[in-house]
Amino acid sequence: NAGVTQTPKFRILKIGQSMTLQCTQDMNHNYMYWYRQDPGMGLKLIYYSVGAGITDKGEVPNGYNVSRSTTEDFPLRLELAAPSQTSVYFCASSPMPPGPSERQFFGPGTRLTVL
Amino acid sequence: GENVEQHPSTLSVQEGDSAVIKCTYSDSASNYFPWYKQELGKRPQLIIDIRSNVGEKKDQRIAVTLNKTAKHFSLHITETQPEDSAVYFCAALANFGNEKLTFGTGTRLTIIP
Numbered sequence: 001n002a003g004v005t006q007t008p009k010f011r012i013l014k015i016g017q018s019m020t021l022q023c024t025q026d027m028n029h030n031y032m033y034w035y036r037q038d039p040g041m042g043l044k045l046i047y048y049s050v051g052a053g054i055t056d057k058g059e060v061p062n063g064y065n066v067s068r069s070t071t072e073d074f075p076l077r078l079e080l081a082a083p084s085q086t087s088v089y090f091c092a093s094s095p096m097p098p099g100p101s102e103r104q105f106f107g108p109g110t111r112l113t114v115l
Numbered sequence: 116g117e118n119v120e121q122h123p124s125t126l127s128v129q130e131g132d133s134a135v136i137k138c139t140y141s142d143s144a145s146n147y148f149p150w151y152k153q154e155l156g157k158r159p160q161l162i163i164d165i166r167s168n169v170g171e172k173k174d175q176r177i178a179v180t181l182n183k184t185a186k187h188f189s190l191h192i193t194e195t196q197p198e199d200s201a202v203y204f205c206a207a208l209a210n211f212g213n214e215k216l217t218f219g220t221g222t223r224l225t226i227i228p
Contacts, residue, residue, distance in 0.1 A: 031214060033215075041220065041221070042204060042218050042219060042220040042221045043159070043204065043218045045215060048214060048215060050214055058215065090158060090159070097208065097214045098147060098149065098208050098214075098216050099147050099166070099208070100147065100164055100166055103149070103161055103164070104149070104161070104216060105161070106151075106158040106159050106160070107158060108157075108158050109158055
């Protein structure tokens with residue numbers, strides 16, 4: 001049971017390039033989330049999904065897109081990378097809305113730099 | 116929506132002393148309050164959580180207290196050790212099927228040997 005996995009671990013993009021950050025969980029969790037964490041800052045929600053085929057915007061969705069075709073995978077797409085998207089991206093999952101019996105677990109993160 | 120404020124942003128304590136981090140929330144319907152610890156370069160890890168029908172919860176050297184009337188909850192770490200040095204985040208979840216945790220801005224705790 002690997003939990004939440006993310007690829008790649010690190011990536012450097014040039015302005016205007018596109019990329020997809022991968023997130024996979026093997027815990028059969030319905031709820032999945034994408035956060036970004038800027039240096040020295042807290043976690044900001046980008047997008048989330050409550051099940052396959054369902055996605056919704058979080059606090060900072062501009063410049064990103066997501067899809068959820070399977071329960072396991074929740075990729076995050078950056079279409080036109082900008083320096084403001086330099087951040088560490090964390091994927092997370094929980095079986096139901098987070099709670100004492102339904103805890104939210106984070107992936108190891110992807111460190112993205114846009115130059 | 117929910118708003119969570121966390122204080123202080125940085126905290127330094129002598130090894131062996133206690134550390135207290137406080138969070139306030141705005142939505143009185145919030146009913147779940149987890150705390151996460153994030154070591155440098157690592158992912159946030161859940162360390163303790165509390166539901167709104169409980170006033171205090173302890174797990175060895177870590178405790179969380181909740182004051183629903185005042186809408187604040189606190190993390191208490193006793194007998195601090197160097198490995199407690201990390202960034203700590205509080206979070207809150209509103210009731211009635213809300214799917215999203217709202218996080219505080221984090222506290223960087225440094226334990227001075």
